[in-house]
Amino acid sequence: MTDIRLLVMSRKYIRSQVTRQFNERHKFSQYNSSQKLNLVEKLKNFKEELKGLDSKVISLKWSESEDENEMEIEFSSCQEYKDKISEMLLLLEGNVNGSTSENLNETPLSRLKSPVAPLPKFKSSDDESLELFLQQFEETTRKFSYTDYDRLLLLKQQVSGKALLLIDSLEADKQGYSHAKELLKTAFASVPTQKFNVIKQLQELKLGYDSEPFQYISNIRKLKEAVKTLKMDIDDVLQYFFLRGMNETFRNQLIQITNNSKPTTSEIVDNFFEANERYQNANKLGKLSKSKLPSAERHQDKLGLSKSSNLAAEVNFKSSNPFNSCTLYSDKVNGDHPIHKCPNFATAKEKIARLSILNGCTKCARIEHLDSSCHFRFSRKCKHCQGWHFSFLCLSDNHESSEVRDLVRNPKKAVPNPKQNEKSKSKDVQNSTQNGVVCPGSSFQSKGGINSFLPTFSCTLGPSKIRGLKDSGSQANFISECALEGQCFKVVKDNFDLVVNGFNGAKCYRTKIVQISVKIGETAHNIEAICVPGIDINLNLPALGKVVRSFRNYGYKLLDEFLDEAREDISNIQFVLGANSAHCLMEKMVSFGHSGQCVYYETRFGIMLIGNMRN
Structure with a gap:
């Protein structure tokens, strides 16, 4: 075994020298006659x-x-290096014997430039x-007299990403297309994965408008x-949807x-029944482990939290163990600071107003x-008012009136009571006039019933x-x-007590007024807007789709780019342009049709649909 290892190591060294010269064969034209003769002699010695x-x-x-398979690989490897040496000798000896510089430049590298494939x-x-790519690549390169190394160079030009990183990692004695192909097929050509990707593309294939x-x-x-x-068949399709329909635990x-990472339909x-038994046992163990938790931790687990969770406070809150992260931004995005140290909502009043908006x-x-369903176990009472809430959420030290406290903690209680005395009534009217706005209730909640745009x-x-x-x-x-x-926006006024008066009553919010830059058409406008939790x-x-299609077929440009011929609803409205900014979008009502009951708004940026759809 020692003899064969020594021979293989000696051969490996000579082969690396041959590969190095072969990779630099495009420089042969720069050698003088003496250098070429020395290199020819060296290559002949390598060959022997x-x-x-x-x-x-x-x-x-x-x-x-x-x-026999191993011997076939060995013979192919030996023949590859014989071909490399023969090609280099042919280039060098032909030039030494008087061939022109034009013939000398006919190296495999120059053949890559002609023809363009x-x-x-x-x-x-x-x-x-990968299989399809390699098939197309080989069908094209087979038509030209490319060597194995030339095809490797072409391959490196056509691949990118992880495939190129793998090819660049090839050893010095394996700089050939065949080695690169074998490496790529090992990494990327998992047949089940390729089949699943094809089925996924078929599932997502769609010709939209x-x-x-x-x-x-x-x-x-x-x-x-x-x-x-x-060579896909019906079993591959069934396998894909069978596995896709399972939840992750069962799969x-x-x-x-x-x-097997992708079990076949037979498997x-x-x-299935053995997997189901394990699945049921896993569910029982999960429920049992939850039942052994303390009551506070069980409540925390129901909410999908753990002790390392960043969504809320620890179960047993102490001053030395503050919240892991702030929850005042949204239910999806948390701040990277404790809630009691929030720089954007610094006071208790601001924190409570924000929590009310987030429900x-x-x-x-x-x-x-x-608040009504809070089961949190506090370790101590509030140090300011002795109430059962965190001290940083206490309003007693902020000198807030009872009306403001009610408005912030429960906006519904802040709706003016018609049975109040005249003095209170006039005060409420003044606050409503000063801080409130008039907005029809249907503008915030409307779910069908009337077929109007x-x-x-x-x-x-x-x-x-x-x-x-x-x-x-x-x-x-x-x-x-x-x-x-x-x-990016500027807060013009914070802690704004908003009363939205509608047909069926009023809604109260503790919110803020911001300055935003809105671009309508080609014109940008800096306007002030009031923040609301949502516009339902x-x-x-x-x-709807038929109407939209008809207007577009007649060449009209709809100002609402979200109108889709395939949809039958208008939703996801995030901005309301009120009367005080009407100049930002000036319109003219246009009547059309025989009855004169069909109208639309015409603006310099496009048209807006308006009116009864039946007309």
Whole structure:
């Protein structure tokens, strides 16, 4: 065994020298006659030494193992280096014997520049088929006289991402297309994964109204070729949807039983009941472990939290163990600071107002429940008022009136009582006139019933496109909180007590007024808007798609870019343009049709639909 290892190491050193010279063969034209003769002599010596070493290595390997596949690989490897040396000798000796510099430049590298061949590309993404790429690549390069190294260079030009990183990691004695292909197939050509990716692309294939039909047929042809190349059948489709329909826990049980990351349909059927038994046992253990937790921790677990959670406070709150992160931003995004040290909502009044907007608890600062359903176990009472809430949420030291406390903790209680005395009544009217706005209740909550269009439009807020509504019945502008997430804006007035008067009553909010830059069409406007938790508008219009299609077919540009011919509703309105900013979007009502009852708004940026859809 020692003899064959020594021979292999000696051969490896000579082969690395051959590969180094072969990779620099494009520099042969710069050598003088003396350098070329020396290199020819060196290559001939390499050839003789490799011939003797190859013969001995093959003989010893055959005596130890008569594996024909292994010997075939060994013969191919030997022939590869013979070809490299022969090619270099041909280039050098032909030039030394008087061949022109033009002939000398006919190296494999120059052949890459002529002719220009359209080659496929592989970007290492999940939705690509390596088999299809290699098939197309080989069909194209087979038509030209490229060496194995030339094809490697071409391959490196056509791949990117993880595939290129793998090819760059090839050893010095394996700089050839065949080695690169073998490495890529090992890494990317898992047949089940490729089949799943094809089925996923088929599932997502869609020709929308704004899609390019030629791109669609191109995708169809690629998928058809991939199905043919991978030899997919009905079992592959069933396997994909069987596994996709399982929850992750059940699927993991099947994977562990079959020792296969993508169990086949037969493995799924044969091992389903055993996987189900493990699945049921896992569920029982999970429920049992929860039942052994202390009551406070069980309550925390129901909310999907753990002791390391960043969504709320620790169960047993102490001054030395503050919240892990602030919950005052939204139910999805938390601050990276404790809630009692929040710089944006510094006072107890600001914190409670924000929690009320988020429908959170103003006792324990969680956003998963209200005050009425709070079961948090406090270790001590508030140090200011001896109430059962956190001290940093106490309003007693802020000299707040009882009316403000009621408004903040429970906005519904702040609606003026018609049975109040005249003095209180006049005070309420004054506050409502000063801080309140008039906005019809239907502008905030409307879910079908009347088949009428509202004048909606699309506008730009920062980097995002949002849908707006022009409402002449609203005095002020309104912006939803979700539209402001991630945006830059200026707070004009904080702790704004908002009373929205509608037809059926009033709603009270503790919010703020912000200055935002809204771009409508090609014009940007800096306007002030009042923040509201949300604008709940959902218009159910069964024939919306038909109307939209008709206007577009006649060449009209709809100002609301979100109107879709495939949808039957108008929703997700995040901005209300009120009467005090009517100049930002000036419109003219246009009547059309024989009855004269059909109208739309015409603006310099496009048209807005308005009126009864039946007309």
